[in-house]
Amino acid sequence: MIEKNYQPADIETRMSVVWEDSLAFKAGRPDRRDAVPFTIVIPPPNVTGSLHMGHALNNTLQDILCRFERMRGRDVLWQPGTDHAGIATQMVVERQLMERQQPGRREMGREKFLERVWQWKAESGDTIINQLKRLGASCDWSRERFTMDEGLSKAVVKVFVELHREGLIYKDKRLVNWDTKLLTAISDLEVQQTEVKGHLWYLRYPIEGKTFNPEDTSSFIVVATTRPETMLGDTGVAVHPEDDRYQKLIGKNVVLPLVGRKIKIVADEYSDPEKGSGAVKVTPAHDFNDFEVGNRHGLRRISVLDREGCLDLLDNEDYLRDLPEGAAQFAEEFHKVDRFAARKRIVERLESFGFVERIEPHTHMVPHGDRSNSVIEPYLTDQWYVDAKTLARPAIAAVRSGETTFVPKNWEKTYYEWMENIQPWCISRQLWWGHQIPAWYGPDGKVFVAETEEEAISHALGYYVEQEVITPEQGREMALDRNKREGFITRDEDVLDTWFSSALWPFSTLGWPDETPEVQRYYPTNALVTGFDIIFFWVARMMMMGLHFMKEVPFSTIYIHALVRDEKGAKMSKSKGNVIDPLNLIDEYGADALRFTLAAMAAQGRDIKLATSRVEGYRNFATKLWNACRFAEMNHCAVPDGFEPAKAKETLNRWIAHETAHTTREVTEAIEAYRFNDAAGSIYRFVWNVYCDWYVELAKPVLLGPDSPAKDETRAMVAWARDEILKLLHPFMPFITEELWEVTARREGLLALAPWPLKPVEPTPEQLAMLAATTGPTDALVSPAWVLPIFDHADFTDPAAEAEIGWVIDLVTQIRSVRAEMNIAPATLTALVLAGASAETKERAPRWADVIKRMARLSDISFADRAPDGAVQLLVRGEVAALPLKGVIDVAAERARLDKEIAKAEADIKRAESKLANEKFVANAAEEVVEEEREKREAALARKAKLLEAMERLKQAS
């Protein structure tokens, strides 16, 4: 029995349990042992996270694909799991400690703190997983992984050691993006350029050997800078080599104000004569461009900031070297002043000596950390890097060759753009939460990279014995006795960038580096579904790592979906307060409604502006389906054993079989092409506007009438089409369809495992050969599925049924329309006269009399040679249908209506004729198009003739 009301919450809770208990989503089910696998790895959400709209969209689309392929008989693995999210998680736990006024991370120490994070993960790590389950995600939950679990950590270490051995991971001292708040390096991608209103300071740097005088422009050179405080670390001034103004100064020295250091004026094209004064100060230790300039001219790098962004001058040997007397006093005064305070004070000091020429307002981009939102400092440190350039090469080639395809395709350009200009990837982070780098340092700082500490120590001992730092005897003792080697080597404190482990996700989750059956069976995966915001962070890096370690692309299709915005198009953010919580929507409208909304709006290449009214609308759609199923149940509709829709005799039933097959094809093809919105739109229209609005309505007289073979067949067909609907809709609305599947009949199994109405047909060897002959191996756009027929049953094409039901629909619609126009009350029944009806109509009319009377509110249907006087006359598929309403209708109004119709017909005739009169049109347009135009003209002419006749009759009657 179907409950009277559709209550999503009840159904969803119950169905989750049913699916879980039946292991429906388990990969490698015995009954699918011989099936072709279909694999998707979930973009692992942060353990700190909770479900937001982006997740809801992302996972809905993945689930649609997985459920679709599962129903198509594939052995589906949707691999779930979560990401340890280094910085984000560490921040959450630290904030928690602070809120609870507990000792901070540094006071606790590394070990204690990590225990604490694990504890926190244990407490709240399930949150997002449970939320994904509420959405209906059909992951194989038994295989859930975490980027820091044992197996994945093993993969991380293995990858690090291998890449290091191959020279693709190395340690280097260069400028990094330094977060002075989180006290760690971050990668370029984690830096957000934000426009900031600042100033451009024009500073006078005195020329060596001249007496500085603000009035004498030959005594100084003006440099423009946005960061005056870094001038303490200046080691040069650059001018453009072709800038006439400065030719004479190239090679000379200036004396750095306040500091007294002598620095050289160099010619470098980096300096833009159009910008500022055309001369720039060069601070190689605090600016990426200056770093390059410095390298080109052999300038010193003097770091004047500490890790927290304060001036660091005392005991700074680089800074103090070669400074004149008195410099130490200045250093003492400014030591440990914060960078922004220092900026102010240094400018004041420069002004007091006349070194500031002018200050202009200046808007420019300033780098900010995406997590801390503090200003990022280019900072000179030792960090670990991945040689991304080398790894990118095959990753670019794989997309170029079509081994991996982006959908929509335009993202490939973005991918190439970035990959071709890729910079070394800084992977070390000065954090605690993450994979600690498997590198150990000997007493002299030499690095030993190894999978375990034991291995590292053995390398180290071997090395130092050979170097005669220790004797062989000492080496043996230390190798045997843990205590004796204590502290001999120390492990690198840093951890890896979170994305390092995510990059391995498509194979590490399958058990790699062990040679597991899962790696064999499920790699490479089929599709990756993700947002464009992580193409660089994640997708590109999976491509690099997958190709390098597995020698195969990690996925063949990358489907990039849009961002979910609020209904005004603004990015959802906590600070704007415009966040729509998907869980609230699920509570209010049900997960199915939310899923359907997201799918219906997931058009390729366009952001989703989500309005809750849409969700409500699709909840109503679910209710509609619910009630249609109730109707079927009340009328004892069931599919008898051995029922074959293709053998239906009743026209109406043949028609719905045809329409069902048509929709099935549309939905199937749309999902295959990742056109989720088309698939959703197609099934929506079918359920509401075809099945409910017409099929069920037209079937009512039969279903409510006396028993007959026609009634039996109709009952069967109502139920059959309903089952087809449930199947087609299941990937989009899994809960309600599974529920209805269960309660509407005795079933062999779950809907989630039921066969999809259209199965892909395995291509025959001949077809494959043909395909190979027609498309070269480079033409990856053409996949076999698009070329070969995929249908495994008839599409029930039946033009006769279409014509007959189409006539009924047109007739009813037109009568309704004119009744409304004439303001005829619904309670008033009118007669219908079919004037000059064809044999076909005469035959059809009695068959449909009941239904037409019911739907068009008619008292009776009769035939006549001509329409009665004073009747409203309609043209239905070229024939006159008259409603004798003499005395009821307003003649003037009816005349106006006919006039309007005639005008419309005339406009159509004119348009068609002008086209056909155009010789070029007839000569150039496709034959079908011209023919179509002729048909249009004939139809319009006939229509006009009938309408004029009707008008004549109306005139006579009045």
Added chain:
RNA sequence: GGGCACGUAGCUCAGCGGGAGAGCACUACCUUGACAUGGUAGGGGUCACAGGUUCGAUCCCUGUCGUGCCCA
């Protein structure tokens, strides 16, 4: 500055070379035996603007204006 999108009904969006579509909102009517979370009918658009290609442009091309995003 470079790149990628996007300007279609009041709103949110489809369509993308041969007569403008959906959902929501709106108007009128309807408690008809699945459904008022419903039914029926209806109003509403020089498809941003200007050129070009074409027999034919909302659709392709160029430019302009406007909006958003990404990268320097």
